[in-house]
Structures are given as C-alpha cells and as structure tokens.
Amino acid sequence: MNSEHIPRRDFMKQTAGYGAGLGLVGNGARDWLAQAPSPEEKVPRKQLGTTGADIPIILMGGSQKFDPRYDKVLHRAFQLGVDYIDTAQMYAQGQSQKTIAPFIKQIGDRKKLWITSKVKLVGSRATPEGFKANLDKCREDLETDYLDMFFLHMITEERLLGPDYIRMAEELKRAEKIRFFGFSCHDGNVAELMTAAAKAGGGIDAVMFRYNFRQYGDVALNKAIDACKAAGIGLIAMKTQASVPADLEAVVKFQSRNFTLGQAKLKSVWADERIDAAVSGLTNIELVMENTAAAMSPVKLSMDEFMQLNRLAALTAHAHCLGCNQRCEPRANGLGIADMLRYLMYHECYGESEEARALYRALPREARDFEAIDLSDATTACPQGIRIAERLAQARRVLSA
Ligand code: SF4
Incomplete structure (x- = not known):
C-alpha cells in the first residue's frame, strides 16, 4: 500500500x-x-x-x-x-x-x-x-x-x-x-x-x-x-x-x-x-x-x-499477439499461428497449462507443423513485430508434452 x-x-x-x-x-x-x-x-x-x-x-x-x-x-x-x-x-x-x-x-x-x-x-x-x-x-x-x-x-x-x-x-x-x-x-x-x-x-x-x-x-x-x-x-x-x-x-x-x-x-x-x-x-x-x-x-x-x-503496449507489442490472423496466416500456408500464440499466452500468463496443452494438441497437425514453412513473410506482416518462428517453437516446447 x-x-x-x-x-x-x-x-x-x-x-x-x-x-x-x-x-x-x-x-x-x-x-x-x-x-x-x-x-x-x-x-x-x-x-x-x-x-x-x-x-x-x-x-x-x-x-x-x-x-x-x-x-x-x-x-x-x-x-x-x-x-x-x-x-x-x-x-x-x-x-x-x-x-x-x-x-x-x-x-x-x-x-x-x-x-x-x-x-x-x-x-x-x-x-x-x-x-x-x-x-x-x-x-x-x-x-x-x-x-x-x-x-x-x-x-x-x-x-x-x-x-x-x-x-x-x-x-x-x-x-x-x-x-x-x-x-x-x-x-x-x-x-x-x-x-x-x-x-x-x-x-x-x-x-x-x-x-x-x-x-x-x-x-x-x-x-x-x-x-x-x-x-x-x-x-x-x-x-x-x-x-x-x-x-x-x-x-x-x-x-x-x-x-x-x-x-x-x-x-x-x-x-x-x-x-x-x-x-x-x-x-x-x-x-x-x-x-x-x-x-x-x-x-x-x-x-x-x-x-x-x-x-x-508499445514496449511489449512483440510478445502479445493481437489475433489478427488474416495478416500472417495466409502467408504461412494457413498455419494456426494466432491459436498457438493464444494457447501459449494461457500457459505463460494465466497459468492454465493443462487447458493450453489440451487445446494445442487438439489442433490439426497441419495447423501446427511449422518446420517446413517459411515464416519470413508472415513475420514481416505482423504489426506487433512478433518473431513468429521463435514463439511457435516455444509453444511447441511447452505445450506439446
Ligand atoms: S500478425 Fe502478428 S499479431 Fe496478428 S495474429 Fe499474426 S502473429 Fe498475431
């Protein structure tokens, strides 16, 4: 106080x-x-x-x-x-x-x-x-x-x-x-x-x-x-x-x-x-x-x-996905970028790890398999400056287990 x-x-x-x-x-x-x-x-x-x-x-x-x-x-x-x-x-x-x-x-x-x-x-x-x-x-x-x-x-x-x-x-x-x-x-x-x-x-x-x-x-x-x-x-x-x-x-x-x-x-x-x-x-x-x-x-x-x-808002933009998936996902073969980043937020910010893992695992494989996809255009299009490949890798590390 x-x-x-x-x-x-x-x-x-x-x-x-x-x-x-x-x-x-x-x-x-x-x-x-x-x-x-x-x-x-x-x-x-x-x-x-x-x-x-x-x-x-x-x-x-x-x-x-x-x-x-x-x-x-x-x-x-x-x-x-x-x-x-x-x-x-x-x-x-x-x-x-x-x-x-x-x-x-x-x-x-x-x-x-x-x-x-x-x-x-x-x-x-x-x-x-x-x-x-x-x-x-x-x-x-x-x-x-x-x-x-x-x-x-x-x-x-x-x-x-x-x-x-x-x-x-x-x-x-x-x-x-x-x-x-x-x-x-x-x-x-x-x-x-x-x-x-x-x-x-x-x-x-x-x-x-x-x-x-x-x-x-x-x-x-x-x-x-x-x-x-x-x-x-x-x-x-x-x-x-x-x-x-x-x-x-x-x-x-x-x-x-x-x-x-x-x-x-x-x-x-x-x-x-x-x-x-x-x-x-x-x-x-x-x-x-x-x-x-x-x-x-x-x-x-x-x-x-x-x-x-x-x-x-300005200083943390790079870590917060706004959900504007019409900008990035068409440039990433329809990968479920916004969904994955939202589930990562549930885990990192709300402590809802169990729910986040269940939601992540429920995504179709083609919506979460990003390794073979070039994410550079999607990253350029992101208004938040999110390093999409890094964040998706982090999502997989903590949510796929
Ligand atoms: S463009 Fe950026 S902020 Fe918008 S959904 Fe994609 S990753 Fe999130």
Missing part, C-alpha cells in the same frame, strides 16, 4: 457526494482493497445494449472448473454483485458448465443469476440445427431451463449472422430456452463481423469481443464499435488484460497511487462509455477483491496512467 494511503473508513468520514447511495467514496481501488466492503457494497450495473436488462460492469469469466461443493470464488463474487457468469460448452473440457450447475442451485433462485453460455461450431457443423442441439446440451449440463444469453462462440464466418441464424434465435426465445442472443469473436475479422452484426437489422442483442488498451488506435475496430452502439447491440469486452509474461510486463514499472496494473487495464476499458461490461477471469478471491474494487471505485484513470499503459 502506498504511503499516501488514507484508511478507507477515515476517508469515508471525510467524503460525501459521489456514489453515496452505494457507499462509494472518492478514493482509489487500492484503498478499497485495504478494507472488506460492507455487504451493501456492490459493483455498479449498466444496461446491456437495448435489451432493457442491467448487468454488472464486471462479469465472472467461467473458463475454469469450479468447486461443485461450495465455490468460494463464485460466492464471494456474487456477494459483491457479480451475478453474471460467462461460460462455454468447451471451457475446462466441458467441466465449467457442469460445475456451475451446483452453484445455481446453491443461490436458490435462478432469476438472481445471469448465465451466458457459448457454443463453437465451424464449417458444415455450424448449422441452426447443430447450434440448437448443442444449446440443449448446455442447458442439460448447467441444469437450467434457459440461458440468459446464448452466444455463437469464436465465430469467424459472417454467414452465421444471416437470417437463418437470426430466425433460430427468435425461435429459441419464443421457446424460452434463451432470453438474448449474440456472438463472441476473438481473432481476425472482429471488426468485419461487428459491422455485419450492426447491419443485420435486429436480432443480435450483444457481442463479446477482444478489447483492451492495446487497441486504442484501431480505426476499423472503433468504427465497428460505433456501428454496434448505434444499432443498440450490447458490447462486452474480453481479453482486457492483454497479458504478456510477468517479467516483460515489468519493463514498465507501473506507478499509481490508486490502481494496480490489472485494475488500470480494466479502468481503461470502462473509460470507453460505449462498453457495457468487461468479462474478467476471476480465478481466486484476491482477484475478485482487486477487480471488483476497481469496478466500485469512482476514481478515473489519470492521463499519466493512460500514458503508462500506452508505453506498456
């Missing part, structure tokens, strides 16, 4: 005004961490697009397997107002949904929780019938009648935003199997997909997409965000930490009297008023406290803190 820290309760005595209704005070999130919030203190909420539904501005990322007996992280986050869980059929090799099911029962009132799940289907399997069948499997695994949000997961094909899929969603809504519908997109044509969603003329309630401090200057993405906002589509940011390994992140000694680096990254996303919420990998109680504190703190990022994030 920094030396200028004012104990939170003393500060509360001195402060009135902003956020008083929520018990919020004008100190930073670091101060918030010093004291446990009272039971009335919850993270702020925002309307998701034009759905009419309010959701917390920080959402529980559910990529892990939870403790089915009593998951302390889920319960603590819920107490602090994080009542939105984002899971997917593929998370934790199917175990995420199954281990969220007991938590839903423990809460005791389904309506007190928002459950989003996602199904990834590609190519000829990605039909409305295929998605409907997998949605039923999600509902079965989660032991719930309905999802609050059903996302087509990690889509790259614009055809999945066409009339057949919108009709499918409307049918699922009428059958009360889902309340809202949308999609998530990670790599490559994110801006194009979001632009297409905005033009679809309704039926797409929300989009979850990669968005973080490394993308301030991305003109195409900003235009796509504007288009979705104008179309009333809810905007959920993911991959907000844009992580690189800890030793590299330390090249910028982030200094702030109010925020940790992780909190500042979240704050930089919430500073964009177009964004409704950010999903966060709350894998332990400390992260729950740290990130909800950032959400509750009314203090905004200073210009200096924004500049430090900009410097971090």
Whole structure:
C-alpha cells in the first residue's frame, strides 16, 4: 500500500457526494482493497445494449472448473454483485458448465443469476440445427431451463449472422430456452463481423469481443464499435488484460497511487462509455477483491496512467499477439499461428497449462507443423513485430508434452 494511503473508513468520514447511495467514496481501488466492503457494497450495473436488462460492469469469466461443493470464488463474487457468469460448452473440457450447475442451485433462485453460455461450431457443423442441439446440451449440463444469453462462440464466418441464424434465435426465445442472443469473436475479422452484426437489422442483442488498451488506435475496430452502439447491440469486452509474461510486463514499472496494473487495464476499458461490461477471469478471491474494487471505485484513470499503459503496449507489442490472423496466416500456408500464440499466452500468463496443452494438441497437425514453412513473410506482416518462428517453437516446447 502506498504511503499516501488514507484508511478507507477515515476517508469515508471525510467524503460525501459521489456514489453515496452505494457507499462509494472518492478514493482509489487500492484503498478499497485495504478494507472488506460492507455487504451493501456492490459493483455498479449498466444496461446491456437495448435489451432493457442491467448487468454488472464486471462479469465472472467461467473458463475454469469450479468447486461443485461450495465455490468460494463464485460466492464471494456474487456477494459483491457479480451475478453474471460467462461460460462455454468447451471451457475446462466441458467441466465449467457442469460445475456451475451446483452453484445455481446453491443461490436458490435462478432469476438472481445471469448465465451466458457459448457454443463453437465451424464449417458444415455450424448449422441452426447443430447450434440448437448443442444449446440443449448446455442447458442439460448447467441444469437450467434457459440461458440468459446464448452466444455463437469464436465465430469467424459472417454467414452465421444471416437470417437463418437470426430466425433460430427468435425461435429459441419464443421457446424460452434463451432470453438474448449474440456472438463472441476473438481473432481476425472482429471488426468485419461487428459491422455485419450492426447491419443485420435486429436480432443480435450483444457481442463479446477482444478489447483492451492495446487497441486504442484501431480505426476499423472503433468504427465497428460505433456501428454496434448505434444499432443498440450490447458490447462486452474480453481479453482486457492483454497479458504478456510477468517479467516483460515489468519493463514498465507501473506507478499509481490508486490502481494496480490489472485494475488500470480494466479502468481503461470502462473509460470507453460505449462498453457495457468487461468479462474478467476471476480465478481466486484476491482477484475478485482487486477487480471488483476497481469496478466500485469512482476514481478515473489519470492521463499519466493512460500514458503508462500506452508505453506498456508499445514496449511489449512483440510478445502479445493481437489475433489478427488474416495478416500472417495466409502467408504461412494457413498455419494456426494466432491459436498457438493464444494457447501459449494461457500457459505463460494465466497459468492454465493443462487447458493450453489440451487445446494445442487438439489442433490439426497441419495447423501446427511449422518446420517446413517459411515464416519470413508472415513475420514481416505482423504489426506487433512478433518473431513468429521463435514463439511457435516455444509453444511447441511447452505445450506439446
Ligand atoms: S502473429 Fe502478428 S500478425 Fe499474426 S495474429 Fe498475431 S499479431 Fe496478428
């Protein structure tokens, strides 16, 4: 804790005004961490697009397997107002949904929780019938009648935003199997997909997409965000930490009297008023406290803190893949470069080595065998300056075992 820290309760005595209704005070999130919030203190909420539904501005990322007996992280986050869980059929090799099911029962009132799940289907399997069948499997695994949000997961094909899929969603809504519908997109044509969603003329309630401090200057993405906002589509940011390994992140000694680096990254996303919420990998109680504190703190990022994030983005670009695989993969025989670098990030930055290895090994051999491929053109095309051959070799070393 920094030396200028004012104990939170003393500060509360001195402060009135902003956020008083929520018990919020004008100190930073670091101060918030010093004291446990009272039971009335919850993270702020925002309307998701034009759905009419309010959701917390920080959402529980559910990529892990939870403790089915009593998951302390889920319960603590819920107490602090994080009542939105984002899971997917593929998370934790199917175990995420199954281990969220007991938590839903423990809460005791389904309506007190928002459950989003996602199904990834590609190519000829990605039909409305295929998605409907997998949605039923999600509902079965989660032991719930309905999802609050059903996302087509990690889509790259614009055809999945066409009339057949919108009709499918409307049918699922009428059958009360889902309340809202949308999609998530990670790599490559994110801006194009979001632009297409905005033009679809309704039926797409929300989009979850990669968005973080490394993308301030991305003109195409900003235009796509504007288009979705104008179309009333809810905007959920993911991959907000844009992580690189800890030793590299330390090249910028982030200094702030109010925020940790992780909190500042979240704050930089919430500073964009177009964004409704950010999903966060709350894998332990400390992260729950740290990130909800950032959400509750009314203090905004200073210009200096924004500049430090900009410097971090510039100095660590070579170690962070943006997922713009349309630039490199066509120059590398369609090798799965972005996928492999993402799995390497799961291992290096999130400690999710088991999941990363499983995903890596699930890639078709032709998508990961890079030795015979000349990667020089792909490396030249990379806007991040990533030494692709070196990083793929590292991915193979640590993930193929
Ligand atoms: S390696 Fe470079 S070009 Fe390829 S997806 Fe990553 S950032 Fe984009």
